[in-house]
Amino acid sequence: MASNILKLLNIVAFTVVVIVNFLAGSTTIIGGKTTAQVSDAYPTLVTPAGMSSPYWGLSMYCSKYLFILKHFQTVKQRS
DSSP states (O other): OHHHHHHHHHHHHHHHHHHHHHHHHHSSTTTSSOHHHHHHHSOOTTOOOTTHHHHHHHHHHHHHHHHHHHHHHHHHHHO
């Protein structure tokens, strides 16, 4: 029973993270500015190139998704 709750919480949390990050980064719904506008407003020497963000985001979301899949597999093996 507890394992099913954890599965559900993992899926809900992942979904919420994806939605909130999309709204905060690609629209002006959260914060009033896009991530690009904020980055352009505060130039620094260590600001990464614009094309690096999608790759970092993709790797982070894939790793979170793989964690959820691994959790499902681990819980299934224990049952």
